[in-house]
Amino acid sequence: MQSAEFSDLLTGVQGLLAMIKRRRALFKADAAANGYPAATDEELVYWTALYYNPGENDGLAQLIKYKSKRKLSDWIKRGEYPHAQKVLRNYRMLKAMNVF
Known part of the structure; x- marks a missing residue:
């Protein structure tokens, strides 16, 4: 499904980053409203x-369902949400390679 069209790569990347930042x-906001402590960098990535x-x-449904029963890192430890796990693995690899 195409939801946007950009004139060049830079503008496209800026559009993607805007969605991710949102x-x-x-x-x-949801984590704070449900009483979770501030997330670590890895938890934020995940x-x-x-x-x-x-x-x-x-995501919000999970935060509400497990409020006061789980820490933010518990989903990571349990291997839940394969896509988010993959993104986190990529983040760790790039960090280990001193890309940022």
Whole structure:
């Protein structure tokens, strides 16, 4: 499904980053509203990916369902949400390679 068209690569990347930043902001607000402590960098990567795909509704539902029963890292430890796990593995690899 195509949802946008951009004139060049730079503009396309900026559009993608805007969507990702929005998902991160939604996660941070939802986590705080549900009593979770501030996320670590790795938790932010994982939850941002989860809020992006499969989406913020599923992410929020998980936060509400497990409020005060799980820590943010528990989803990572349990291997839940394969896409978010893959994004986190890529983040770890790039970090280990000193890409950023």
